[in-house]
Amino acid sequence: MDVSVRQRAALLPEAPPLLLLLLISVAKIRSVSSSTDPSDKHAAELGKTDDPCGNPWEGVICNNSRVTRLSLSSMGLKGTLSGDIGQLTELRSLDLSYNKDLGGPITKSIGNLKKITTLILAACSFSGSIPSEIGDLEDLLYLALNNNNLTGIIPPSFGKLSNLYWFDIAENQLTGPIPVSSGSTPGLDQLLQVRHFHFNNNQLSRTISENLFSSNMTLIHIRLDRNGLTGPVPSGIGTLTALRELNLSNNRLTGKMPDLSGLNIVNYVDLSNNSFSTSEAPAWLGKLQSLTALVIQSGNLTGAVPSALFGFPQLQEVASPLTLGSGNNSFNGSLNLGSNISPQLQVVDFRNNNISGISFKSQYGNTLKLMGNPICNAQNSGSSYCQQQFHHTPYTTSLSHCGSSTCPEDQSFSPNNCECAFPYVGTLIFRGLFFRDLSNRTRFQDLETSLWTELHLANGAVSLQNPFFDSDSYLRVQLRLFPVDRPYFNRSEVMRIGFQLSYQTYKPPPEWGPYLFVALPYVFQAEEGGDGKTSIGKGVVAGIAAASAILVIGLIFLASCGGAPKLKGARFFSFDELKRSTNGFSEANEIGSGSYGKVYRGVLPCGQIVAIKRAQQGSTQGAHEFRTEIELLSRVHHRNLVRLVGFCFDQSEQMLVYEYIPNGTLRESLSGKSGIQLNWNRRLRVALGSARGLAYLHALADPPIIHRDVKTSNIILDEDVTAKVADFGLSKLISDIEKSHVSTQVKGTLGYLDPEYFMTQQLTDRSDVYSFGVVMLELITGKVPIERGRHIVRDIRVAMNSQDRELCGLRDYIDPLLLSSPALPGFARFVGLAMRCVEVSAAARPTMNVVVKEIESILQDEGMNTDYTSAASSARDFSVARVGTAAVPRQPYGDAVVRKEVSSDSFDYSGRYALPTRVEPK
CATH class of the missing domain: 3.40.50 (Rossmann fold)
Structure with a gap:
């Protein structure tokens, strides 16, 4: 009996519903007979067909056998955008909007798409700075980077986008001034063709230059509201005769109210909540x-x-x-x-x-x-x-004609025919509404009619629910769109609707003003009468290439990665499977190495990205030992441990397959190489998470496991900056009679290694506690354990001063990033716990369970939540900043070979993948 897609989804909660895979293959392209240009073709087995242009695939548009448009809005894409996208040199349009699980930095290689005219990356989770290379895209007309987590400045290079029409970077965390040209440096004052400046809801600061606006510009929308802009409003705004909307509200603007008498066709003006000088009402x-609307509150x-x-x-x-x-x-x-x-x-x-x-x-x-x-x-x-004066009940689309019956989970009644269906759901956000009465049926019904008409849906196939004004006074309305003649949308329809709403080709009635649409991922359903695999199991795989390398952009829907035999919970992979997933263990896929062997980034046929450790000859175990160890490790499942996906014991090869983690190691974050900054509260949570992972290995794994190489480069941070302990895959297992006293081959790193080992040649669970204590000291100092021959434990122990109740006499050792905080709650207790963990005598150290309880107590006493869910949801505690000016993250396994004096037989694990500087075909 075939397992349905939804059942398989339930069995695989950690698998993403849809992956965007951007990877390089250095395999030479074989000659193929198809309508797709050979340089735009993937020669491997693909989803529906192997020809994205001859038999066009949804979301992929071709011209003269070259891919020219990718329209993948609202497709539930997950992951990061690889630099390989820059090889699609014929691309004219790229729309990845409304994929909230698509994040990471925007790759600089987008600057290679010289023919692109439309770039829509709105409402995703992109972070880091905006690449200045986008300023090299001279044909760009439409640029939407709004509603992400972007930081840093507006690149002055954008002043070179002379053809730009739409410029939206709203709802990010951008800082600094609005750049204007100076000498040979370009600026936004040079954008004479631009019609839309949407810069609202950022952290822009400083004075708006008097040179930013001129009568030569054709702007119709200026939205600079909710920033930190200062100084007077430039007089050039009054010369923008095409302007229809001006919103400068909620800044710190000073001087007189600007003269807007020349704006003869302006509809909407909001100058409220600034610091203008007291003056008579302007003429x-x-x-x-x-x-049609005027806002001058607190003017x-x-x-x-x-x-x-x-x-x-x-x-x-x-x-x-x-x-x-x-x-x-x-x-x-x-x-x-x-x-x-x-x-x-x-x-x-x-x-x-x-x-x-x-x-x-x-x-x-x-x-x-x-x-x-x-x-x-x-x-x-x-x-x-x-x-x-009180308003009546807010409007909601009526379903009273549908009776009192209910729909199955994830389905809703369509107002059109009262049949259960899977709606396309999102939120409409109106930023310049011309009315406030949320009970006005006429206004809302006009919007419903407009939506189903312009989006080509059936009459009445639109539901509006729960309208309310948010803290920014924007109106938010839940929108549900229903399919026609069947209970679900297909992928083409979702992409079409998503494109219309993201590109704003849909125009609401005038009184609703400008809007934004943020969609929820759509769960696609299998075709009726099929086997449950056609629509989702196979998915869509677009094979596209540039130059001599093959670029694969895979849309691989949620599906089981089954098919291979399993060994009591651990999936068995054949050598050929892993060879294919790594492009033949190519150098381009290698992301690390050590004395045990090499680590490769691989992509399984179902689309899951994994990290594969391949043992080199001479470092493999016996067959029985290896299989027994993997069987036991496959039972280890904990939020704070890197998950073992499977293994390979085939053709004399031994390999471990791990989940792939995107944000790099804790050491990279502390050193500033990952582009992530951790405040004190987040460091406490990282300590708690990694301590929980180790406590699980020691106390709840069956049999218990000693890690033997706890260090900051073996603690990985996922996309939510949750700590996961890695590289315990070949740690020694503890039998019941050996739990407190295990003799083993050394597996550790100098600086973290238990000092008792040098006397006893034995490692125990308290050895992991010592190493974790060193990790705690790294969280405090940001420094590596051994630097210029000095050991962090010895230095901290000597420097500690009990008279300093706040910082314990360690001000000179504390990471400067922490000293910029107004307070370090729980710092003294944290230091005290760390020093107990690094006691010379193992018997004097606490267990990892005790360590967990004490860190939880520190967080609780300081009013911080210790629940797992709080880590990503608490705005106060999260405070993880991507450094906008940080250098490009290095190769995650930056030390190509582990130094012999540092580690014996281990190497670091990191999920983030960096492209090699050059890719050549074999």
Whole structure:
């Protein structure tokens, strides 16, 4: 009986639903007969066919047998974007948007895509700095890097993108000034064709240069809100006659309110929450006839409000604080709404000003808010405009006609036909809404109609739910889109819809303003009547190549990696399987080496990326010993241990297959080579996680296991910066009678090695405790254990001063990155525990279980959560910063061969993969 896709998904919780594999093969391309250019073809066995252009694959568009477009929006892609993408030299469009599990740095090799016009990497999890090489893409028209975790500055090289139309880097963590040209250095003032500047919700700072804007520019949208910009608003903004939206809110801008009288067609202006000088209401308030929304909260404006403002014909529904919100100013006198109030005007909000009277010369029966003004004194407190006004229940698409029955899990009723289906779900985020009444059925139903019409869905196949305003006053609405004539979307439909929403070819009704769509991954279903494998099991595999190497971009859907025999829980791999997964153990796939052998990056047929340790001749064990050891290790499953996927004992080869971890080692993070900075709270969590992993090996593994080589380069950080202990795969197993006293061949690293070993030639579980104590000292100092002949344990022991209750006399030894923090909670207790772990006598050291409990106690006493889920969810404790200016991460196994004086028979494990500097065909 075949196992369904959903059942297999449940059996493989750690497998990603969809992988983006970008890898180089140095195998020579064999001649093939197909419609795809040989340099764009993968010669291996592929998913549906072996020809992405002759029989076009979903998401892959070709022209003249060359791949020109990859449209993979909302496909649940997971992993990182390899530098191999730069070999697709004919690519015109790349859309990987709305894949939240796709992250890591944006590769610099994107700068090699000289013909690309559209680059959409929005709403993923990309981190690190924006590559300046993108500035070399002279044909680029559309650039969307918004809603990621990008840090660093806006590259000045972007000033060379002379054809750029759309420029969106909003919702990141970018810092520094907005660059302008100077001498030979380019700047954004040179982007004369750009229509959209979307830079909001970053950490941009400094003054906006007076030279940034000029009358030669064609900007229609400027969104610089929610940054840290200072100084006056440049006068050049007033010369942008094509401008329709201007949002400078929530900065620290100073000086006078800018002169916007030349913006004759502007619709939306938000200047609220800055530090403008106190001034009279500017004259342009009564002149901008095209205004539909005006926000000037906390603008330090005084005097009377021009009555002409209320007669602007386009002024639509407005409410504080997102439209005609003028609260917290100092407008005074009588509020005169004039004799020609716009019929579109629904809400006027002038709370918290100094208004003492009000006059109407024409009928106005809509909402007026004047709370916090002198007019609302005791005498007038009963007036409607002086009372809090409550909205009705927010709108939700009605399903009342569908009865009281329910749908299976993951399915919902389609409002179109009341049948259960798998909807495409996401959140619409509206950033410039022109109304505030969330109960207005007309507005929401107009949006529903617009969505199903423009997205080519069935009438009524749209559901809107749970609208609310977030902390940024953006409206968030859950969107569910339903398929037509069947219960699920196929991949082409999801990619089409995702592209329309990410490229914003869909336009909502005008009163909804600009928007963003963030999709949830779509779980694709098997075709009806099939074997459950056609749609998901086989998936899509796009084979694309450049030059003489083969670039494989694989879309491999969740599927079992079964098919090979298993040995009591550990998967057995044949030699040929692993040879194929590593391109013949090619040098391009080698990511580390040591005296035991080499480590290769491999990709299994199901798409899972693994790290493969291949023992060299002379370092292999006997067959029975190896198989017994693997059988026992396969039972080890813990969140804080690198998972053993399987093994190979075939053709006189011994190999271990591990899960692949993306973020490198703890040592790389402490040394600054990984591009990750760890604050004190995160270091405490790393210590707790790795301690839990070791405690599991010692106390709960059956039989217990001694690691024998605990060190920071054997602690790996995954994508959530959760610590995982690695390289215990060939650690000695402890029998019940040997648990406290094991004689073994040395497997350790100088600086971490138990001093009792030199006297007894024996390693025990307390030897791991000593090594872990050294790791704790590294977390404090950031330094390696032995430096210039000095040992960290000895130096710390000598320097400690019990009179210094805060830093224990160790200020000169503490990592400078930690000293920049205002406090190091639990520091003294952590140091004390570390020193107990590195006692010379093993009997004086605590067990790893005790160590775990004490670190948990430190976290709890300082108000930090010790639960696993808190590690990634606590904004206060997480605080992991990618260094925007960090050097390119080195090869994860940077020391090609482990130095003999450092380690005997081990080598470091790291999941992050770095491309070789050159790839040549065999």
